[in-house]
Amino acid sequence: MVVEEEAASDPPVEAETSSDQEAEVEELVEAEEVEAIDEALEASLEKSPRMWPDVDTERVVRHTREIEKIKAHFQEEVDFFDTTMVSEYAEEIFEYMENLEEDIMPNPDYMDGQNEINWSMRQTLVDWLLQVHLRWHMLPETLWIAINIVDRFLTRRVVSLVKLQLVGVTAMFIAAKYEEILAPSVDEFVFMTENGFKREEILKGERIVLQTLDFKISQYCSPYSWMRRISKADDYDLHTRTLGKFLAEVTLLDHRFLRCKPSLIAAVSMYSARKMLGGKWNDAFVYHSGFVAEHLEQGHQWICEKLLEESFKEQHVCQKYAHKKFLKASIYAIDWARTHQTGPSDDTKLRK
Structure with missing residues (x-):
């Protein structure tokens, strides 16, 4: 907040605000900020088509509040020697990439x-x-x-x-x-x-x-760009990232993921990989991905449904990741999906 200097002729104002008054002011400011966020979200949702099904405005607002709360308290350790993530410009780069997503x-x-x-x-x-x-x-x-x-x-x-x-x-x-x-x-x-x-x-x-396409090709940024950022939450664990890449490529076969931005596909893939490997979607993952677990659960169910299709093993993405080079990620993911099968998602039935 910018505070203007007092004019020379004005008498000094004594700070006599009590602790109760300060708390009341803080609550009022916080309420106004939340209201402003809610109005901005509702306006944006009305202007552009919803990228994710069954996510109503109330849930979006709730997710946004949770994410903002985590971002306000989470302390990110910046590694200036990690040249691949260009920490000095990473925030601006990803903000620019997010602005390009809807256009492509x-x-x-x-x-x-x-x-x-x-x-x-x-x-x-x-x-x-x-x-x-x-x-x-x-x-x-x-x-x-x-x-x-x-x-x-x-x-x-x-x-x-x-x-x-x-x-x-x-x-x-x-x-x-x-x-x-x-x-x-x-x-x-x-x-x-x-x-x-x-x-x-x-x-x-x-x-x-x-x-x-009006020569708009280079504006597209693959989910792997966001996956590199999310991987920082678990110190770039090889098993999680390899399994996440496989699950990301699975989404290419499922037309339901066409309504998802690349950043969301990256988050869904990493969330599913963490869940399959027994990990938790903690504050670090929410901070680096920008999505809470509740928002990603529907996509996880879609991926599991795809893995359980009878003809899925014939797909080349399955054969590719069944190789030892990729830690046999497809074999592990299919076995996990069979073991933890909970039935088809609410919006679509499991395709035979």
Whole structure:
């Protein structure tokens, strides 16, 4: 609070406020601040579509109060030697990333406007992209950007079934140019499709996709950026982070997570990993993620439902993380989900 200096002509004011009066003033100020937060939250919820289902305004306000209380008392240990987290600029960087999130969100119900494709076909395409991404040893961010491009393009364009794979390979081609040091050539992408499309078609598709998305590609930040920050809460535990990465990639197959921001997907994945490994979502995790456990429980149930699908073991993400290199994370997660199965979530039944 800025306090103006008293004018020279004004007599000095004696501080005669009693302790009871001070407490009353503090309660009044606190009440006004809470009211201001509530009004701001309600206004923001009315302006933008809710990113998470079944989270009413009352719960959002309650979560916000809890988070603000933790942030006010939590003492973060800043490691200035951890150059990967650039502690001097981390707060500003993540604030900037949060401002970009809604701008690159696809319409979670875009399939209603498609004529020939459905969510099952999207899952098949994503699974194929996971296979291509793994085979060509691309960076993790390349995969996330590619699938984000696919969903945003399908939000704005109606695509036939025969062109769906072309959209996927074109998205991966564009994403690789942004992230890879040595991006695969267009001829290599032709080979990936087993000559299903010519190089001219991929290059033409690149122009169409970029023009449709107004060349907004680099604004997307994958959940891994937030996972690095959340991992600080448990001193970057390898088991939690590896399992969290697997669960994050599982969300790529489930269209219900299209309504979730990357930061929320990161929090859900880390929350699920902690829960599966017997850890608690303590104040440190709330502070670094910005989400309380109650907000993340629905996403955890969705992930468990996906893990328990009969055909899930056939997905390439499951086969990828069943390798010893990834600590057999998929095998552990599926076994845990079977052991702790509580039934389908309220808003959707377990798909057979």
